Amino acid sequence: MTQDEKQLTMFDIEEVPGRPMLHWLGKRPLRAVKYYEAQLKEQYGEPAEDGWVNRLYWGDNLQVMSHLMKEFRGKIKLIYIDPPFDSKADYRKRIKLKGRELEGDISVIEEKQYTDIWANDLYLQFMYERLQLMRELLAEEGTIFLHCDWHRSHYLRCILDEVFGSDNFLNEIVWRRQTPSGMKALANKLGQDHDIIYWYSKSSSYTYNPQYLPFTDEYIMKNFTMEDERGRYKTCEIQEPSEETLNEWKEAGLLYVTSGGKLRLKQYAHEMKGLLIDDIWTDISAIASNSAERLDFPTQKPEALVERIIRIATDSPADIVADFFCGSGTTLAVAQKLGRRWIGSDINLGAIHTTARRVSQIIKEQQKETQQQTLLDEGKKFYPAFAVYNVNHYDIFKNALEAKEIVMKLYGVEPVKRSFFDGLLDGKWVKVVELNRVCSKEDVQAVFDEILSKGEKEIEATYRRGVLILCSGHEYDVLDYAKRLNVVNIPFEIRDILTDRKDIIFKRPPEADIALKLDGGKAVVEIRQFYSPMLLQKLQLEDDPEEIDDWRQLVEAVLIDPNYDGEVLRPAIQDIPGKKDIVSGVYELPLTGPGQKIAVKIVDVLSEEYFEVLEVGAR
Template identity: 30%
Template sequence: MPVKYIPYTPNTVEGQAVLDNITRTQRVLRYRENNEVYNRIKRGMPYYEVETVEQVGAASENIVLRGECISACAYLKEQNIKVDLVYIDPPFASGADYAKKVHIRKNPKLAEKIAKAEAELEMEELKAFEETMYGDIWKKEDYLNWMYENLQAIKSIMSDTASIYVHLDWNIGHYVKILMDEVFGQDHFLNEIIWSYDKWSAKSNTLQKNHDVIYFYSKNDEYLFNEVKEVTKNLEKKYKNGYSLGGGFGSDGLVVYDETKPKVKELINSGKYRVVYAKMEGKPISDVWRIPFINPVSNERVDYATQKPEKLLTRVLNTSSNKNMVIADFFGGSGVTAKVANELGRKFIHCDVGINSIQTVRDRLIAEKADFKILEVKDGVSLFRNPQQTMDKLGSLITGLQKKVEGVSKFWFGAINDSKLGVIPVYAPDLINSKQKVLDIPTINRIINQEIQNLTITVKKVIVYYIDIDDEKELRKFIKDNNATTVDIELKDLKNLLHETVVNDEVEFSLNNADSEYTIEIEKFVSDRLLQKIGAFNEKGNLQSLKNGKEFNPIEISEEGLELIELISLDCKNKEGEWFSSTEIKIDKLGYVITNGEKSKEFWNGKITTTEKPLRIKVRNISGDELIKDVE
């Protein structure tokens, strides 16, 4: 349960409009759940306990927070933290699954041989498989209601002069603009920015789609805006008769020349030509930003599916913020907003629900020597790496659950076939959709008076899983008073099911102390989940090779299993609680070691060394699962 609910606005107005001013689009969109949206807005943002997971560097106001946008805003509001600029790059309701390519590392036992042979690993030789990071699959109505709540939450923690940039695409942007007109006001719409880029052409019977849209709004009439100009040349020169002495005309009509040439020097020294200096500042940028995608081989790339270029965020921050202002990104992804904010002397808040995002931005900021703390919203759900992977796994966790059972609609997660009771429909909240996390009277009312009665088969019982209950005593009383059917409704806590399924990795290591140094050598690492994933990958590859006749080279893991390790961190300060990384190494996908953010061309040898006595060790596998173990 949330600790409490925090109002979006200081005083919620009874009867305030919620999506009412877009009824003109009702023929296009059918908002079937407006009342539920209104009830949730009226109830407020769920505020959960927030735990400090790790402190990196010195104490600072910079925050990396794992949690949903609404819960993060509730925390910021409770802490009285105001944000001066918001950039968000939320899901685009595109219907796509975004995957992370998981690379198998090289066996460190072979590192010495590789180094001696001076073998250079080619990208094509790297063994990898993919894991879903999140599914951008939404019904349009659900997506827009979800976005509406997020926008309301974000607005509640923006400072009076703050601005917001919402990055979308051609698929959903125009719908979200209507919501932004309602939340921020049409008068506060400043620009529709077109991010134009080149990409490989795809065969299509329509024009190539080579742009995204970014909606730029202010919170109030007064807002910060810095005029940004595109500068092509810093210094231009011209002289009296316009004769070009080995140069050419600049874009502003001034003549550019090379004054180092002997002939130019002679003419200038003769006194016949008067030199005029003029600084060319360029022209103010327009609302069309032509910024290229990140080059696949660029050092900027961090192998994150939805990564945006730093130049794009640099322009946003330079336009709408100054030094020491607070910049927030509530769908932080690869962490580009936080990185650019840190480089430009701003404070940052990075928020994301996926553990891969938190780990990516953490490693990225450590390389930048940034100071920050990592927080986690304790909402009672033990997610795997993100809600999508949890939902994918959930079907196999509920014993006997079957999908697509005849007579059971899509509202239900599935059904169980019981020898005594027959078919038992099962409802489970969609963890990707935050509004379903709280089981309340409107949801139970829908189950009793609509979904049970719509079943085309006879059932004696239904099971309703929940994450949180608004008021359990009141809800059970509502079921008793209003369930006119003969169907028994059993409530089950989904958290219990999820907690029982968490299987940790295992690590074996030895500690040696010599010459004032402590060396930990990793002897064995086992990840059952990854081994199952690799087994499934190999099985699929073998089947495909039988069909198409092409040779398939399976992924092979050594007995030690060290190829499955991505990062090792040692805490020499705390025995428990908040993690402090005294020293750490990360193994990149080529097998090279990154020590405390510093890249090298050294291969990992299976060891990590520190001058202080280590108290705890943290091992992260290549998919992002982390294991913490006492050293002694």
């Protein structure tokens, strides 16, 4: 690779400004990152007049941010992240079938979204690397809000001081969630009912827009104790104004004379902005279970919370808002409503589908409002399009890694990267042998070669909890072979998933029967049947699929591109019904002639996808 090519694909990372304050095993600053390609997979809507299209990325956010370095380094105005809290919990999403419910509770299932269980050092390194990249992407006047709770807030504050510099710390915001469960006192300590949001700037020239809460009637009665024909008011001391200013106040009727003859300035409640918001936020509740805003997505935050943050830290539609742990897409949805540019990413494909559907609906509503506006209306500026990208060819590697990922999630293994081992489980290092073959003596030899390559003290520190191999069967003498290799006497285990089954569900792709008919100048796409083995297996209906009397109960969305170019899906038809409604299944499209390619994408309620391209033949 030439030096010019290297400059195009590698980005040096600026040394962090703060002095190191927190240390952990394996701590290493991020010195450089590699550029990763992104595949444009879908585009919703047409670009704005200035050509901007909002962006949603599916992939590891370290790779996503490395990709963004080429175009967006130093250009993002606001980053809000709600990353893993290391809460030692599994987060699951409640999923319901569409339309009418089946008998009993079979129509409701829970899908595991992610496991928030980390080894302490891995969590700290994970956040350290990503925060360094976020600093690189922030504009000089940009700021970052990091949402966390008591589990790791003290560590994250130290890392933020190191990455952004303690001089750039702005606020520690306390958000009281006001959730019913949090209001209950715990058996042996105080109830925990608040989160922490750290606010840091990149430089001293950051954006800040004060926000206000409207006065309550109680507050007005208590603090604005005087009243005249203009309303209730209070008075404040006048600090040596000019004669011209005094005359202006006098003409406006704003001067008040005390019994001692001293002039004071009237402040009317209805003319004031309200109470200036400080760093204790008690007025925004967590999302209620019956709220229309709720998407049954774990850790979903209320739109009002994120809206306040965006209004504080951005000024105009040109400002870019980013969220690299976007989850259900709250940050991106609010940015869309406020007319801001946005970039979002998540490694969970279900999060990408949820966000895409959510933002698509908002854009439809914005377009409808625009159409209803008269020429005299100024209207609200918004960006009418967004694109979905894959980073690092996730669609290519998805099936090859799927079995390993399922097994690791099933056993609760926390993945690690840039390591010989695949993850950690209860402090044990875990190696998953390729699951399409049995574990051999060579596999065990490779594990002990890795262990014995370390020094004695490092072996004791690193592997004291032990090593676990997960495999689908093994050679008959492999356990005895492992005992002979284990000269360091570390705890060692081989677990055969075939004899240690935990209801493993290996994915099979959905199937569909789609017909294309030509009717005059129109093409009619009819989905006759849709079958999702994964979903039916989770519903325990794989052997009795007739319990589902309408395939549309399984489907979350149907997206159709009437002129597919073979690369990017541009869905002109987006059939995304409400929570209790079902898709149509029959769609009329304009017919452009022989060779026309019509792409159909069906997404089920588990976010599993079916994709087919139909081609119009000669008549």
